[in-house]
Amino acid sequence: MSFWEYANPKKFMVTTAPVLPWLFAAAGVALVTGLVWGFFFTPEEARQGSTVKIIYLHVPSAMMAINAWVMMLVASLIWLVRRHHVSALAARAAGPVGMVMTLIALATGAIWGQPMWGTWWVWDPRLTSFLILFLFYLGYIALWEAIDDPDTAADLTAVLCIVGSVFAVLSRYAVNFWNQGLHQGASLSMDKQENVANVFYIPLLVSIAGFVLLFLSLVILRTRTEIRVRRIRALEARAQQGEGRA
Amino acid sequence: MIALLRRDLRLAVRAGGGFGLGLAFFLIVIVLVPFGVGPEGAVLARIAPGMLWVAALLAALLSLDRIFALDQEDGSLPLLATSPLPLEAVALAKGVAHWLTTGLPLTLAAPGLGVLLNLAPGAYGWLVLSLALGTPALSMIGTFGAALTVGIRRGGLLMSLLVLPLYVPVLIFSAEVVRRGAEGMAVATPLAMLGGVTAGCLAALPFATAAALRINLR
Amino acid sequence: MSLLGAYALYVLSAYAVSLVLLAGLVWLSWRRAERVRAALARVEGVRADG
Numbered sequence: 001m002s003f004w005e006y007a008n009p010k011k012f013m014v015t016t017a018p019v020l021p022w023l024f025a026a027a028g029v030a031l032v033t034g035l036v037w038g039f040f041f042t043p044e045e046a047r048q049g050s051t052v053k054i055i056y057l058h059v060p061s062a063m064m065a066i067n068a069w070v071m072m073l074v075a076s077l078i079w080l081v082r083r084h085h086v087s088a089l090a091a092r093a094a095g096p097v098g099m100v101m102t103l104i105a106l107a108t109g110a111i112w113g114q115p116m117w118g119t120w121w122v123w124d125p126r127l128t129s130f131l132i133l134f135l136f137y138l139g140y141i142a143l144w145e146a147i148d149d150p151d152t153a154a155d156l157t158a159v160l161c162i163v164g165s166v167f168a169v170l171s172r173y174a175v176n177f178w179n180q181g182l183h184q185g186a187s188l189s190m191d192k193q194e195n196v197a198n199v200f201y202i203p204l205l206v207s208i209a210g211f212v213l214l215f216l217s218l219v220i221l222r223t224r225t226e227i228r229v230r231r232i233r234a235l236e237a238r239a240q241q242g243e244g245r246a
Numbered sequence: 247m248i249a250l251l252r253r254d255l256r257l258a259v260r261a262g263g264g265f266g267l268g269l270a271f272f273l274i275v276i277v278l279v280p281f282g283v284g285p286e287g288a289v290l291a292r293i294a295p296g297m298l299w300v301a302a303l304l305a306a307l308l309s310l311d312r313i314f315a316l317d318q319e320d321g322s323l324p325l326l327a328t329s330p331l332p333l334e335a336v337a338l339a340k341g342v343a344h345w346l347t348t349g350l351p352l353t354l355a356a357p358g359l360g361v362l363l364n365l366a367p368g369a370y371g372w373l374v375l376s377l378a379l380g381t382p383a384l385s386m387i388g389t390f391g392a393a394l395t396v397g398i399r400r401g402g403l404l405m406s407l408l409v410l411p412l413y414v415p416v417l418i419f420s421a422e423v424v425r426r427g428a429e430g431m432a433v434a435t436p437l438a439m440l441g442g443v444t445a446g447c448l449a450a451l452p453f454a455t456a457a458a459l460r461i462n463l464r
Numbered sequence: 465m466s467l468l469g470a471y472a473l474y475v476l477s478a479y480a481v482s483l484v485l486l487a488g489l490v491w492l493s494w495r496r497a498e499r500v501r502a503a504l505a506r507v508e509g510v511r512a513d514g
Contacts, residue, residue, distance in 0.1 A: 039479065044469065051471045057482045100489045104482045111478040115471055135411040142407055146398050155461040156394055160408065163390065163454050167412045170443065174415040177439070178422065214486070218493055225497040228504045235507045 009227045012086050016220050023220065027213035034207030042200055054112045056204060060211035061104035062126075065133060068098025068215060072140070073165050076158035085230065086223065088154035091161065092144050093222030097215055099137035105130050125179045132171050136164045150230065247331060247339050254343035268305040268348045269355055275301035276359045287364045294363035295373065295424035301359075302352045302377060303384060303413055307406055309348050310388040313340050314396045314459075323396070327463050337455035338448070341382070341389040349381025365428070372427030376420040376440065383416045383444040386451045393458035415443055 038056035045052035075091035078084060109127050114120050121127070143160055147153035279297050283289055317323040326336050356377055357370050365373065391409035395401035422436035 049471050050469050050475050053475050054478045057478060100485050104485050107481045108478045111474050115474055132411055132414055139408040142404055146404050152461055159454055159458055170415045174418040178418045221497055222493050225500045228500045232504050232507050
């Protein structure tokens with residue numbers, strides 16, 4: 001049974017139906033475990049005090065913000081090459097989820113930065129790159145909404161996703177270049193040092209797992225919705241044709 | 247291809263073509279800046295490179311929806327697709343036409359406006375060079391955005407939303423060239439990056455633009 | 465929340481914002497899914513009758 005069998009909408013619906021509740025449940029368990037553990041049961045960090053606990057939200061959401069876009073890119077490519085509608089609809093489904101992840105990464109990043117840098121926003125290369133990514137998500141979602149014909153929308157948004165991905169990578173380098181300027185503030189770099197200590201690391205992994213599971217659950221839920229919407233349109237179109245003939 | 251270019255240029259220069267509009271917009275934005283930030287020379291000099299580039303970028307954005315609008319209105323867009331010229335060449339020609347009618351005039355007008363913002367003396371050359379190098383990229387990226395949204399009624403705002411994030415790398419490197427040039431620092435890195443981005447855009451975006459046009463013409 | 469010390473407000477607001485956004489996303493996705501499911505059932509029901 002090859003992976004491509006799930007590209008058939010009916011098979012996708014049938015397969016995901018029993019799986020979905022369990023996915024959501026697993027996501028909930030992982031999230032609650034990771035966040036509660038991180039929030040209540042980890043010590044404060046030397047430099048940053050208790051704000052380090054924001055890591056359990058900021059890192060997973062930032063990871064998912066990127067991963068969601070990568071998934072959209074792959075789905076877009078699959079759509080353009082193999083014309084599987086499930087793929088196109090999955091990309092559409094992932095857009096808002098990725099956008100919210102980006103928003104959470106931005107908000108938690110800013111809130112984390114405030115006590116450290118004294119301002120609500122710093123043009124730190126990472127935060128800036130995520131802000132640009134947020135704009136890409138906005139554009140992608142807006143384009144889907146603006147086009148009536150579903151296949152045309154799928155094609156155009158796929159092209160946008162591909163071109164956008166190239167520019168997103170380019171922007172990352174440009175922003176890094178842009179912020180190594182004359183007045184360098186400390187950047188919000190947190191990965192390497194913090195992740196050394198196990199006491200922080202394990203709950204972080206659990207939180208990341210929770211975010212990943214939540215992303216999967218939401219994308220599958222939303223893709224199912226899109227498939228149903230497509231079916232409604234097809235049925236209504238057929239009904240209209242039937243009336244036309246009668 | 248030259249014929250296509252010539253036609254677009256003629257259309258742009260004609261009354262409704264918006265030829266002077268971009269320039270006028272460029273001027274107006276620059277004039278607004280001191281009203282916003284105060285007339286102090288040192289402040290203006292500091293932000294001049296960036297503001298000049300942002301204003302030029304926005305002015306280029308203004309005329310983007312014209313790239314395919316006229317062709318769509320008179321129904322010649324499908325004809326372009328069936329012409330012996332490959333659609334990628336058509337896309338490139340459209341981008342060049344936009345640059346000749348928008349980017350190039352902006353580049354030439356920029357030094358005059360730099361005076362208004364108290365631009366540092368050493369920066370003028372870099373300003374013109376960065377605009378000359380960067381505006382073709384803006385035109386080509388804009389052509390891609392216009393092709394994406396050509397089928398959408400009143401798609402101008404959406405096109406801006408799509409195109410402006412794509413403009414960020416060009417803006418960053420170009421503004422850095424002018425800023426560093428103003429202070430006499432080395433500009434090799436941002437200049438090379440800018441050249442690379444423009445070259446990449448001109449080489450690759452016509453294909454994406456043509457793909458978008460084909461999709462919209464189905 | 466004395467265990468959070470000086471930064472209690474920040475940590476709490478970070479968690480609050482994130483949870484609100486996530487909950488909102490889940491709820492909106494679920495609500496739309498339900499509405500579409502009902503709509504599909506209606507359209508398919510009409511087809512069965514008509």
